[in-house]
Amino acid sequence: MKTVNIMIVGVGGQGSLLASKLLGHLLVKEGYDVKVSEVHGMSQRGGSVVTYVRFGDKVYSPLVSEGEADYIISFEKLEAARHLPMLKIGGQIIVNTQQIDPMPVITGAAEYPQDVLDEIKAKGVKVDAVDALSLAIEAGSVKAVNIVLIGRLSNYFDFDKQLWLQAIEETVAPKFAQMNKKAFLLGRGEK
Amino acid sequence: MKKLLIGNAALARGLYEAGVKVVSSYPGTPSTEITEFAAKYDEIYCEWAPNEKVATEVAFGASLGGARSACAMKHVGLNVAADPLFTLSYTGVRGGMVICVADDPAMHSSQNEQDSRHYAISAKVPMLEPADSSEAYSFAKAAFDISEKFDTPVMIRTCTRIAHCQSIVDIGERAERDLIPYEKQPAKYIMMPGYAKKKHPIVEERTKALTEFAENCEFNKVFFAENSDMGIVTSGTCYQYVKEVFGDSISVFKIGMINPMPIQALKDFANKVKRLIVVEELDPVIETHLRNIGLKPEGKSLFSNIGEFSQADIKKVLLDKSEENINTDTAIPNRPPVMCPGCPHRGIYYVLAKMKLTVLGDIGCYTLGATPPLNALDSTLCMGASVSGIHGFNKARGEDSQKNTVCVIGDSTFMHSGMTGLVNIAYNASNSVVIILDNSITGMTGHQQNPTTGYNIKGDPAAKVNLEELCHSLGINRVRVVDPYDLASCESAVKEELAADEPSVIISRRPCMLLKYVKAKPALKVDADKCRSCKSCMRLGCPAISIKDGKAVIDATQCAGCAVCKQLCKFDAIKEGV
């Protein structure tokens, strides 16, 4: 099989590490070769963060380069636009419609491009936009945005729903398992 | 058992299985998790040392005491540890000793992009370079055998894309090891000239023996493709990019032991390929070796010595191909890292910026005070350089600068290398004002304990350095503590200390907002009717405050209730939450 390239992008502190951990866990159990590239350090302080997840029969590089991402899961609108050049032609964007102003916008040095998702769609890019923050709140915590989006992503893969739920159970702290499972199902469009 | 591990966790597992007894390190991205993971194994004694020199010397002591030991640091940490490193090369080891060093090409979280491979070469110490987590694990184990067999410390070099990338590792069990009995060996361990002179030739002989070993050691792997047009010599993460692009279609010499490199094996490889290419990030270390042994590779004539690579770079340079992609027409504003809402550093920086002081800075979360809108820093060089630097600055510029210059340094950084600079200020009498930003944690690298926090790496209570008393003992008479959430008292403290005619230390004390025991207060609220859109609050650069429809608004999900913004509002529009 061809290696599948997933990018998880967002704002430092939004919980992309857990999303990649969960994905990695599930993919290894399914017998794939997997590489996950995380970010630690400076950019975790509210900066733009990128995580790569690659899986297939044999994966060499841990990185995804421009034009290679099959999926971009974006935890924030602007970040989807920032990483658009990474998307493969015909690739899929899954984006949380939440807006988090970066410092240059806050200080007035730059403007937040409000219509940027429409612009991306107008270019023929497949965009699956979801209000993950509301769904996370519905599930019980603003922190579950990451799992809501994983739920959304799960629609694009053939893995059995149970596998995903089990992966959640095996990667999150027991006391948050129920809430995260709910977030996952909401993201997936189920109750 | 197969596990998906980041390189750092895999390395820690390797240390564990090799029977390591002592690990001492100082945090630094991307090396930090090596020690954090090692600390999870009860069989290993693990600690955060105050700096990398201490850590390396602790590992040396443990080796001298007959145990297998290790230390870990980032590339710039190795500069600090260079002094013990170079002479450790002479003493050699008793228990095997491994020095893990993580480089950061592309400077994801660093102040420079130096290439640690040079250290191994100039200290004449073997260096291994794993290419994924599985190798990080197996090389860590094997490194101890080399260390003991060749009587030398061994370095393991990783980079961000090894340290922080997860790949599959097949782990095993720990082999417990008895301490090697202690024996006094002055000629081996006392490096004064008489003994050291006898040691140097032994080091040179060792390098010869290691070069011999490198000719067909397990760490270097050669693959010959059917087609002999191109042969690539590479190592570490670059190997993965090369394989990603070419698979098995070209010949590859993968170097796992970067120092010393083999001679004959590389010549043989070169003879079998038409075009010899080196793919390596940063400096031409492999390329220089190939030239030194008479080969004519292409390397930096094709590839940059700046930043990190990816498969796209290899494809572009060697195949002149790139993937199609799409871009937005709209400009996308940057999203630089920022100080968190409620960060205790923000208040004091606001005061320094308001007073238009010259501020010599240091390294930590507080370096972010350099960014807009605070723009509060004038310099950042390396850990500790703020305290030593202000002394030089004031000596050079005299009276005038002393009245409007301060320096800032974090608690961990002060313990690391700020203290000696402070002694110098006291001893050589410069009228300098040193501000210690004490947030009770090593923040930037992800919350490690340090000697000022009162806890050790395991989170158990430990001796706590009393910064006030320490500064007094180092010779500073004027030492005072301020709360950075209280802008008025910060300002008067800074004014008074700048006016004083002797050196002083101001400790700006408030624990990091992200610490578990720190509870955020209810979010503040803006009374839109009272807000006159003066934007005074925006001068703080708090991510929780923005302007919507001309009025300030505070994002309740982000606000930590520090109320620093409230102190700036002349119209009483910002209300404390309930």
Ligand SMILES: Cc1ncc(C[n+]2csc(CCOP(=O)(O)OP(=O)(O)O)c2C)c(N)n1
């Ligand atoms: C020689 C060296 N070792 C390690 C680092 C990595 N590093 C950068 S800042 C820092 C510590 C910051 O802690 P502190 O001074 O307490 O400031 P805070 O981040 O908490 O504000 C470390 C370990 C470095 N840059 N240089």
